[in-house]
Amino acid sequence: MNTQHTAVDTVRPVLHYTARNTWLNDPNGLIFHNGLYHLYYQNNPHGSTWGNMSWGHATSEDLFLWTEQDVAIRVDPYEEIFSGSIVFDAHNTSGLGTTLQPPLVAIYTSAYTKASPHSGLQAQSLAYSLDGGYTWEKYADNPVLNRSSANFRDPKVFRYDTGTESFWVMVAVEAVDHTVVLYRSEDLKAWQYLSSFGPANATGGIWECPDLFPLPVDGDPENFKWVLVVNLNPGGPNNGSAGQYFVGDFDGTTFTSHTTVTDGLQDPTRLSEYQWLDWGRDYYAAVSFNDVPDGRRIMVGWMNNWDYANETPTGPWRSQMALPREVELATVAGQPRLIQRPGAEMSTHFEPTPFHNSVALPIAEGTHPLEAEGPVLLLEAEFTAGTATEFGLIVRKGAAEGTRIGITPALGQLSIDRNNSGQVDFHSTFPSIDSAPIVETVGKYTLQVVVDHSSVEVFAQAGTVSLAELIFPLEESTGVSVYSLGGTATLEKLHIYAPKNPSWN
Incomplete structure (x- = not known):
């Protein structure tokens, strides 16, 4: 966090260091x-x-x-x-x-x-x-x-x-x-x-x-x-x-x-x-x-x-x-x-939100909002594949934007889609879908996701795979959804944590 962070600067992160004005x-x-x-x-x-x-x-x-x-x-x-x-x-x-x-x-x-x-x-x-x-x-x-x-x-x-x-x-x-x-x-x-x-x-x-x-x-x-x-x-x-x-x-x-x-x-x-x-x-x-x-x-x-x-x-x-x-x-x-x-010290800055699901939740085809939101969140999710071709989470979701974190079992692929993550037109190469190989572990896919104003970092399968991406969403785009394409999947667990310091939001 930069100690000079102010609420007006809506894309300045709080967990990721930035210089004050350079x-x-x-x-x-x-x-x-x-x-x-x-x-x-x-x-x-x-x-x-x-x-x-x-x-x-x-x-x-x-x-x-x-x-x-x-x-x-x-x-x-x-x-x-x-x-x-x-x-x-x-x-x-x-x-x-x-x-x-x-x-x-x-x-x-x-x-x-x-x-x-x-x-x-x-x-x-x-x-x-x-x-x-x-x-x-x-x-x-x-x-x-x-x-x-x-x-x-x-x-x-x-x-x-x-x-x-x-x-x-x-x-x-x-x-x-x-x-x-x-x-x-x-x-x-x-x-x-x-x-x-x-x-x-x-x-x-x-x-x-x-x-x-x-x-x-x-x-x-x-x-x-x-x-x-x-x-x-x-x-x-x-x-x-x-x-x-x-x-x-x-x-x-x-x-x-x-x-x-x-x-x-x-x-x-x-x-x-x-x-x-x-x-x-x-x-x-x-x-x-x-x-x-x-x-x-x-x-x-x-x-x-x-x-x-x-x-x-x-x-x-x-x-x-x-x-x-x-x-x-x-x-x-x-x-x-x-x-x-x-780093383990990060967890001391978060606390559970009211939405702290530990019961298996079937995901029907489509996009389903969750009762949690914020520009700074820590999410821990566990999925099992069903008939869906792709499933996962959408973070920093708004009326017309969101960053999609998806798993495609048939391809063995984890991806971040930031084509609609907010402001993407400042450079021709910024809009992207970026992927990594992922292997099912004991029938499960696990994700730890850190969202921080202008970034998403994903750590999958107990840290064996990671993806770090910048995003520049609108200030009001703070929703979280789960989604499934082409069939169903199951959200086995989802723990969502919010920052203890309310000024971070």
């Missing part, structure tokens, strides 16, 4: 430090479209209520501040702090301007903070890693511990080469090349914003796998921007994927076989927080798509972050796959 895109520097979640992000401090790239900054105690802070690292005449990450240098390996006052260190991409001696290049640089992440000083000897490349960017850095030694690892990309490059360092200043990964699977656009982290499979602490995330634009499963991931092993030098489907050039006929973070149109540049307590892995993505990002109908702010998602690895159809759900 543009934002990729999340950067995600870290939990001194009891707070710090969200840095690509920000234009001077306008509501992309440009003047700097790092904005927001803080939160619970991942959902955010306070916007001052711009953290600003553009200057010589460089724009592209994406990167932040680490807590607890042992002051960098020498940028002291033993008693160890620094936070930001590793970011310097996108050098024509005024710079490095004009046209992208290289990795440092900035450091001694006050917990609020004010930053650029390192005097930047850049610290320069490959003389125009497309070397988006460093994610973490501490790797073998048990006998520990060191910093950087995961970055050569964007147009579809290659992830890995480096190591003892002090965050001098970097040694380790290995490369790619091209592999989806290569229909440039690669950006990588991440690499370990997770236990099925919660087994004796069976860890590593997840390599690579975002790309365009080339997503439903067009435009998207994020993919690979599961495998990392030995401190090389990442080895066990889930690669195709090497080299993308095969467009096999997009559905790749592992996607999200199948919707609006989930990109997703990366995870460093140093979250209890070993939780929490990711945040940018909720937009480069096809139309600069033209979405909001102002003076533009763009929002997706919900923070807790991710786990589970065995699905014999393979390790990411499970994604909204």
Whole structure:
């Protein structure tokens, strides 16, 4: 939530972070430090479209209520501040702090301007903070890693511990080469090349914003796998921007994927076989927080798509972050796959509505309104298929609009139809029906749906499938319906929760 939200701004979300009156895109520097979640992000401090790239900054105690802070690292005449990450240098390996006052260190991409001696290049640089992440000083000897490349960017850095030694690892990309490059360092200043990964699977656009982290499979602490995330634009499963991931092993030098489907050039006929973070149109540049307590892995993505990002109908702010998602690895159809759900803290902001159905409800053919409404809702539904060709929910429903969340059993398909979701004519590619594969589980289809003023995020089959989509409905379109096409279905359960804070509506 943006703490400056007002009731007049009817499409500004409350659960999804937005800047007060400027543009934002990729999340950067995600870290939990001194009891707070710090969200840095690509920000234009001077306008509501992309440009003047700097790092904005927001803080939160619970991942959902955010306070916007001052711009953290600003553009200057010589460089724009592209994406990167932040680490807590607890042992002051960098020498940028002291033993008693160890620094936070930001590793970011310097996108050098024509005024710079490095004009046209992208290289990795440092900035450091001694006050917990609020004010930053650029390192005097930047850049610290320069490959003389125009497309070397988006460093994610973490501490790797073998048990006998520990060191910093950087995961970055050569964007147009579809290659992830890995480096190591003892002090965050001098970097040694380790290995490369790619091209592999989806290569229909440039690669950006990588991440690499370990997770236990099925919660087994004796069976860890590593997840390599690579975002790309365009080339997503439903067009435009998207994020993919690979599961495998990392030995401190090389990442080895066990889930690669195709090497080299993308095969467009096999997009559905790749592992996607999200199948919707609006989930990109997703990366995870460093140093979250209890070993939780929490990711945040940018909720937009480069096809139309600069033209979405909001102002003076533009763009929002997706919900923070807790991710786990589970065995699905014999393979390790990411499970994604909204961070558990979200539930503390909701309470049951009077409509809280737990009795099976047959759905006759047609559309049937429910006794629940609101621009901000959490819905948990369970369906069984009958004779219907398609069935599901309609949210933000009004007299002539609504966003349809449908299941088509014969196709094994979950879809979001936003052709009539409200204002859709601001860009030719925005009206869409976007789909994902879904497999019936023990005869059931389960959906968790989060509706938040100008977005819908769907988590299906216990988080094995997700779709994130922007919508821009009329303020008065707040209804919820169930529907069935070509026959009947059964709504086995439906729990609807409304926000505890009435001002969110």
